[in-house]
Amino acid sequence: xxxxxxxxxxxxxxxxxxxxxxxxxxxxxxxxxxxxxxEQAIPYRHPWPQSKTDPTYESDQLVxxxxxxxxxxxxxxxxxxxxxxxxxxxxxxxxxxxxxxKNAENFLRSLEVEDIEPPFVAPVSxxxxxxxxxxxxxxxxxEFIELYVFGYLKIVKDEIVEQGDFSTDxxxxxxxxxxxxxxxxx
Amino acid sequence: xxxxxxxxxxxxxxxxxxxxxxxxxxxxxxxNPDGTYRPSSGAFKSTDLSVDIASKTTPEKSVRNFAxxxxxxxxxxxxxxxxxxxxxxxxxxxxxxxxxxxxQGHAREIANxxxxxIEPKHPF
Numbered sequence: 001x002x003x004x005x006x007x008x009x010x011x012x013x014x015x016x017x018x019x020x021x022x023x024x025x026x027x028x029x030x031x032x033x034x035x036x037x038x039e040q041a042i043p044y045r046h047p048w049p050q051s052k053t054d055p056t057y058e059s060d061q062l063v064x065x066x067x068x069x070x071x072x073x074x075x076x077x078x079x080x081x082x083x084x085x086x087x088x089x090x091x092x093x094x095x096x097x098x099x100x101x102k103n104a105e106n107f108l109r110s111l112e113v114e115d116i117e118p119p120f121v122a123p124v125s126x127x128x129x130x131x132x133x134x135x136x137x138x139x140x141x142x143e144f145i146e147l148y149v150f151g152y153l154k155i156v157k158d159e160i161v162e163q164g165d166f167s168t169d170x171x172x173x174x175x176x177x178x179x180x181x182x183x184x185x186x
Numbered sequence: 187x188x189x190x191x192x193x194x195x196x197x198x199x200x201x202x203x204x205x206x207x208x209x210x211x212x213x214x215x216x217x218n219p220d221g222t223y224r225p226s227s228g229a230f231k232s233t234d235l236s237v238d239i240a241s242k243t244t245p246e247k248s249v250r251n252f253a254x255x256x257x258x259x260x261x262x263x264x265x266x267x268x269x270x271x272x273x274x275x276x277x278x279x280x281x282x283x284x285x286x287x288x289x290q291g292h293a294r295e296i297a298n299x300x301x302x303x304i305e306p307k308h309p310f
Contacts, residue, residue: 130228141227
Protein backbone atom coordinates (compact mmCIF):
# COMPACT_ATOMS: atom_id res chain seq x y z
CA UNK A 1 0.00 0.00 0.00
CA UNK A 2 1.10 3.50 -0.76
CA UNK A 3 1.22 6.19 1.84
CA UNK A 4 -2.21 7.94 1.67
CA UNK A 5 -0.76 11.31 2.62
CA UNK A 6 1.44 11.37 -0.43
CA UNK A 7 0.61 13.56 -3.36
CA UNK A 8 -0.19 11.89 -6.62
CA UNK A 9 3.15 12.66 -8.16
CA UNK A 10 5.04 11.47 -5.10
CA UNK A 11 3.03 8.32 -5.00
CA UNK A 12 3.63 7.40 -8.61
CA UNK A 13 7.26 8.28 -8.45
CA UNK A 14 7.67 5.25 -6.22
CA UNK A 15 7.46 2.77 -8.98
CA UNK A 16 8.98 -0.66 -8.53
CA UNK A 17 12.47 -1.09 -9.81
CA UNK A 18 12.01 -0.91 -13.56
CA UNK A 19 14.25 -3.84 -14.30
CA UNK A 20 11.97 -6.13 -12.25
CA UNK A 21 8.91 -5.39 -14.39
CA UNK A 22 7.94 -7.25 -17.48
CA UNK A 23 7.11 -5.28 -20.60
CA UNK A 24 3.35 -5.65 -20.05
CA UNK A 25 3.60 -4.70 -16.38
CA UNK A 26 5.63 -1.62 -17.27
CA UNK A 27 3.05 -0.58 -19.82
CA UNK A 28 0.21 -1.09 -17.34
CA UNK A 29 2.08 0.93 -14.75
CA UNK A 30 2.56 3.80 -17.17
CA UNK A 31 -1.10 3.71 -18.22
CA UNK A 32 -2.09 3.86 -14.56
CA UNK A 33 0.09 6.92 -14.04
CA UNK A 34 -1.32 8.68 -17.09
CA UNK A 35 -4.93 7.96 -16.10
CA UNK A 36 -4.33 9.23 -12.60
CA UNK A 37 -2.78 12.41 -14.01
CA UNK A 38 -5.67 12.95 -16.42
CA GLU A 39 -8.23 12.72 -13.63
CA GLN A 40 -6.54 15.39 -11.57
CA ALA A 41 -5.27 17.62 -14.33
CA ILE A 42 -6.81 21.10 -14.53
CA PRO A 43 -7.39 22.39 -18.03
CA TYR A 44 -4.90 25.15 -18.87
CA ARG A 45 -6.30 28.64 -19.05
CA HIS A 46 -4.75 31.96 -19.97
CA PRO A 47 -3.91 33.89 -16.81
CA TRP A 48 -5.90 36.88 -18.17
CA PRO A 49 -9.17 37.07 -20.08
CA GLN A 50 -8.67 37.28 -23.80
CA SER A 51 -11.35 38.41 -26.20
CA LYS A 52 -11.66 36.94 -29.66
CA THR A 53 -12.10 40.49 -30.96
CA ASP A 54 -8.67 41.35 -29.61
CA PRO A 55 -6.48 41.83 -32.72
CA THR A 56 -3.74 39.78 -31.04
CA TYR A 57 -6.05 36.80 -30.54
CA GLU A 58 -5.20 33.93 -32.77
CA SER A 59 -6.38 30.45 -31.96
CA ASP A 60 -5.16 29.85 -28.40
CA GLN A 61 -1.89 31.64 -28.82
CA LEU A 62 -0.95 35.18 -28.06
CA VAL A 63 0.67 36.72 -31.10
CA UNK A 64 2.87 39.71 -30.46
CA UNK A 65 2.85 42.18 -33.34
CA UNK A 66 5.44 44.91 -33.62
CA UNK A 67 4.50 47.87 -35.80
CA UNK A 68 6.79 50.70 -36.89
CA UNK A 69 6.34 53.93 -34.97
CA UNK A 70 5.03 55.83 -37.99
CA UNK A 71 2.27 53.25 -38.45
CA UNK A 72 1.27 53.37 -34.80
CA UNK A 73 1.00 57.17 -35.01
CA UNK A 74 -0.92 57.04 -38.31
CA UNK A 75 -3.39 54.52 -36.93
CA UNK A 76 -3.84 56.60 -33.80
CA UNK A 77 -4.67 59.64 -35.93
CA UNK A 78 -6.94 57.53 -38.09
CA UNK A 79 -8.83 56.29 -35.04
CA UNK A 80 -9.09 59.88 -33.84
CA UNK A 81 -10.88 61.08 -36.96
CA UNK A 82 -13.03 57.95 -37.05
CA UNK A 83 -14.48 59.06 -33.72
CA UNK A 84 -15.75 62.32 -35.22
CA UNK A 85 -19.53 62.64 -34.96
CA UNK A 86 -21.96 63.63 -37.68
CA UNK A 87 -21.56 67.27 -38.70
CA UNK A 88 -18.01 67.35 -37.35
CA UNK A 89 -17.12 70.25 -39.67
CA UNK A 90 -20.33 72.23 -39.01
CA UNK A 91 -21.12 71.92 -42.72
CA UNK A 92 -23.12 68.73 -42.32
CA UNK A 93 -20.36 66.25 -43.17
CA UNK A 94 -21.20 62.69 -42.13
CA UNK A 95 -19.07 60.44 -39.93
CA UNK A 96 -16.49 58.49 -41.88
CA UNK A 97 -17.89 55.16 -43.12
CA UNK A 98 -16.25 52.03 -41.68
CA UNK A 99 -15.46 50.67 -45.16
CA UNK A 100 -13.29 53.69 -45.94
CA UNK A 101 -11.49 53.19 -42.64
CA LYS A 102 -10.73 49.60 -43.61
CA ASN A 103 -9.46 50.67 -47.03
CA ALA A 104 -7.24 53.34 -45.49
CA GLU A 105 -5.93 51.00 -42.80
CA ASN A 106 -5.14 48.28 -45.35
CA PHE A 107 -3.30 50.85 -47.44
CA LEU A 108 -1.16 51.81 -44.43
CA ARG A 109 -0.50 48.17 -43.57
CA SER A 110 0.72 47.53 -47.10
CA LEU A 111 3.47 50.08 -46.38
CA GLU A 112 4.41 48.52 -43.05
CA VAL A 113 7.98 47.74 -44.13
CA GLU A 114 8.64 51.28 -45.39
CA ASP A 115 10.82 53.67 -43.47
CA ILE A 116 8.72 56.84 -43.71
CA GLU A 117 7.28 59.59 -41.56
CA PRO A 118 3.69 59.27 -40.39
CA PRO A 119 1.28 61.01 -42.76
CA PHE A 120 -0.93 63.93 -41.81
CA VAL A 121 -4.33 62.29 -41.48
CA ALA A 122 -7.31 64.49 -42.28
CA PRO A 123 -11.02 63.92 -42.63
CA VAL A 124 -12.44 64.96 -45.99
CA SER A 125 -15.47 67.23 -46.08
CA UNK A 126 -18.41 65.30 -47.43
CA UNK A 127 -17.06 62.02 -45.98
CA UNK A 128 -13.64 60.49 -46.49
CA UNK A 129 -10.07 60.17 -45.31
CA UNK A 130 -6.91 61.78 -46.64
CA UNK A 131 -3.24 61.05 -46.00
CA UNK A 132 -0.65 63.71 -46.75
CA UNK A 133 3.11 63.18 -46.80
CA UNK A 134 5.68 65.94 -47.26
CA UNK A 135 9.33 65.43 -48.15
CA UNK A 136 11.03 68.70 -49.05
CA UNK A 137 9.54 69.83 -52.36
CA UNK A 138 7.67 66.57 -52.87
CA UNK A 139 4.22 65.91 -51.49
CA UNK A 140 1.90 62.97 -51.80
CA UNK A 141 -1.82 63.06 -51.10
CA UNK A 142 -3.88 59.89 -50.97
CA GLU A 143 -7.64 60.06 -50.54
CA PHE A 144 -10.23 57.45 -49.63
CA ILE A 145 -13.62 58.69 -50.75
CA GLU A 146 -14.85 55.99 -53.09
CA LEU A 147 -15.56 52.41 -52.04
CA TYR A 148 -13.25 50.59 -54.44
CA VAL A 149 -10.57 53.09 -55.43
CA PHE A 150 -8.17 55.45 -53.74
CA GLY A 151 -7.10 58.65 -55.41
CA TYR A 152 -3.62 60.11 -55.34
CA LEU A 153 -1.90 63.35 -56.13
CA LYS A 154 1.82 63.84 -56.68
CA ILE A 155 2.95 67.39 -56.03
CA VAL A 156 6.33 69.00 -56.58
CA LYS A 157 6.92 72.58 -55.45
CA ASP A 158 3.18 73.08 -54.97
CA GLU A 159 2.51 72.03 -58.58
CA ILE A 160 0.48 68.91 -59.33
CA VAL A 161 2.63 66.65 -61.50
CA GLU A 162 0.41 63.57 -61.57
CA GLN A 163 -2.98 62.45 -60.33
CA GLY A 164 -5.03 59.34 -60.68
CA ASP A 165 -6.56 56.45 -58.82
CA PHE A 166 -5.95 52.78 -58.11
CA SER A 167 -8.05 49.89 -56.94
CA THR A 168 -8.09 49.72 -53.13
CA ASP A 169 -6.44 46.30 -53.21
CA UNK A 170 -3.64 47.37 -55.55
CA UNK A 171 -0.97 47.41 -52.86
CA UNK A 172 1.85 47.30 -55.37
CA UNK A 173 0.77 50.70 -56.67
CA UNK A 174 0.63 51.95 -53.10
CA UNK A 175 4.27 50.96 -52.63
CA UNK A 176 5.24 52.58 -55.95
CA UNK A 177 3.64 55.83 -54.80
CA UNK A 178 5.72 55.75 -51.65
CA UNK A 179 8.80 54.94 -53.69
CA UNK A 180 8.15 58.07 -55.76
CA UNK A 181 7.60 60.07 -52.60
CA UNK A 182 10.87 58.88 -51.07
CA UNK A 183 13.12 59.00 -54.12
CA UNK A 184 11.34 61.04 -56.78
CA UNK A 185 11.49 58.02 -59.08
CA UNK A 186 8.40 56.26 -60.35
CA UNK B 187 -47.81 84.58 -72.68
CA UNK B 188 -44.55 85.05 -70.84
CA UNK B 189 -43.75 83.29 -67.60
CA UNK B 190 -42.03 85.26 -64.91
CA UNK B 191 -39.71 83.21 -62.70
CA UNK B 192 -39.77 84.44 -59.12
CA UNK B 193 -36.49 86.08 -58.20
CA UNK B 194 -35.72 83.60 -55.40
CA UNK B 195 -35.91 80.70 -57.87
CA UNK B 196 -33.20 82.15 -60.07
CA UNK B 197 -29.66 81.11 -59.47
CA UNK B 198 -27.64 84.17 -58.70
CA UNK B 199 -24.12 83.63 -59.93
CA UNK B 200 -21.37 85.07 -57.79
CA UNK B 201 -18.92 87.33 -59.58
CA UNK B 202 -15.33 86.19 -60.04
CA UNK B 203 -14.05 89.20 -58.14
CA UNK B 204 -15.83 88.24 -54.91
CA UNK B 205 -13.88 86.74 -52.07
CA UNK B 206 -15.21 83.49 -50.63
CA UNK B 207 -14.63 82.30 -47.08
CA UNK B 208 -14.64 78.75 -45.83
CA UNK B 209 -14.46 77.73 -42.17
CA UNK B 210 -11.79 75.14 -41.44
CA UNK B 211 -12.09 72.39 -38.87
CA UNK B 212 -9.14 71.85 -36.52
CA UNK B 213 -8.72 68.37 -38.04
CA UNK B 214 -8.05 69.88 -41.46
CA UNK B 215 -5.22 72.21 -40.51
CA UNK B 216 -1.77 70.99 -41.43
CA UNK B 217 1.43 72.31 -39.93
CA ASN B 218 4.11 73.16 -42.49
CA PRO B 219 7.78 72.38 -41.84
CA ASP B 220 8.43 76.12 -41.32
CA GLY B 221 5.90 76.23 -38.47
CA THR B 222 3.12 77.93 -40.43
CA TYR B 223 -0.23 76.30 -41.06
CA ARG B 224 -2.26 75.61 -44.17
CA PRO B 225 -5.68 74.11 -44.77
CA SER B 226 -5.72 70.54 -46.02
CA SER B 227 -7.18 70.16 -49.49
CA GLY B 228 -9.60 67.77 -47.78
CA ALA B 229 -11.43 70.88 -46.55
CA PHE B 230 -12.36 71.78 -50.13
CA LYS B 231 -13.53 68.40 -51.39
CA SER B 232 -17.23 68.07 -51.39
CA THR B 233 -20.22 68.20 -53.63
CA ASP B 234 -21.68 71.72 -53.58
CA LEU B 235 -19.14 73.15 -51.18
CA SER B 236 -20.52 75.71 -48.73
CA VAL B 237 -18.81 79.09 -48.50
CA ASP B 238 -19.67 82.62 -47.39
CA ILE B 239 -19.51 85.63 -49.70
CA ALA B 240 -17.09 87.97 -47.97
CA SER B 241 -18.84 91.19 -49.01
CA LYS B 242 -22.03 90.06 -47.26
CA THR B 243 -20.63 89.11 -43.87
CA THR B 244 -17.75 89.69 -41.46
CA PRO B 245 -14.91 87.35 -40.45
CA GLU B 246 -16.26 87.24 -36.91
CA LYS B 247 -19.68 86.08 -38.10
CA SER B 248 -18.27 83.58 -40.60
CA VAL B 249 -15.75 81.93 -38.32
CA ARG B 250 -18.48 80.80 -35.90
CA ASN B 251 -17.04 77.74 -34.11
CA PHE B 252 -14.40 76.91 -36.70
CA ALA B 253 -10.73 76.73 -35.80
CA UNK B 254 -9.82 79.13 -38.62
CA UNK B 255 -11.24 80.92 -41.64
CA UNK B 256 -9.68 80.67 -45.09
CA UNK B 257 -10.42 82.89 -48.07
CA UNK B 258 -9.92 82.76 -51.82
CA UNK B 259 -11.25 84.55 -54.87
CA UNK B 260 -14.36 83.15 -56.57
CA UNK B 261 -12.44 83.15 -59.84
CA UNK B 262 -10.38 80.18 -58.59
CA UNK B 263 -13.23 77.62 -58.57
CA UNK B 264 -15.01 79.34 -61.46
CA UNK B 265 -11.95 79.01 -63.72
CA UNK B 266 -11.67 75.36 -62.70
CA UNK B 267 -15.21 74.85 -63.98
CA UNK B 268 -17.27 75.16 -60.81
CA UNK B 269 -19.88 77.93 -60.83
CA UNK B 270 -20.53 79.72 -57.57
CA UNK B 271 -24.14 80.58 -56.76
CA UNK B 272 -25.73 82.52 -53.97
CA UNK B 273 -27.63 80.30 -51.56
CA UNK B 274 -28.81 82.34 -48.57
CA UNK B 275 -29.97 80.18 -45.68
CA UNK B 276 -31.69 80.99 -42.41
CA UNK B 277 -29.30 82.98 -40.29
CA UNK B 278 -26.71 83.36 -43.04
CA UNK B 279 -27.52 85.62 -45.99
CA UNK B 280 -23.91 85.35 -47.17
CA UNK B 281 -24.09 81.60 -47.80
CA UNK B 282 -23.13 80.41 -51.29
CA UNK B 283 -22.36 77.11 -52.99
CA UNK B 284 -19.50 76.07 -55.22
CA UNK B 285 -21.49 73.79 -57.48
CA UNK B 286 -20.35 70.34 -58.50
CA UNK B 287 -18.16 67.61 -57.07
CA UNK B 288 -14.71 69.08 -56.56
CA UNK B 289 -11.96 66.76 -57.75
CA GLN B 290 -8.83 66.03 -55.75
CA GLY B 291 -6.48 68.11 -57.90
CA HIS B 292 -8.89 71.04 -58.01
CA ALA B 293 -9.35 70.94 -54.24
CA ARG B 294 -5.59 71.21 -53.90
CA GLU B 295 -5.52 74.20 -56.26
CA ILE B 296 -8.18 75.94 -54.19
CA ALA B 297 -6.23 75.13 -51.02
CA ASN B 298 -3.06 76.55 -52.59
CA UNK B 299 -4.90 79.73 -53.57
CA UNK B 300 -6.42 80.26 -50.14
CA UNK B 301 -5.11 82.56 -47.45
CA UNK B 302 -6.01 82.84 -43.80
CA UNK B 303 -8.67 85.39 -43.02
CA ILE B 304 -8.54 84.26 -39.41
CA GLU B 305 -5.48 82.17 -38.62
CA PRO B 306 -5.62 79.05 -36.48
CA LYS B 307 -5.56 80.06 -32.82
CA HIS B 308 -4.20 76.88 -31.33
CA PRO B 309 -1.27 74.68 -32.21
CA PHE B 310 -2.44 71.47 -33.86
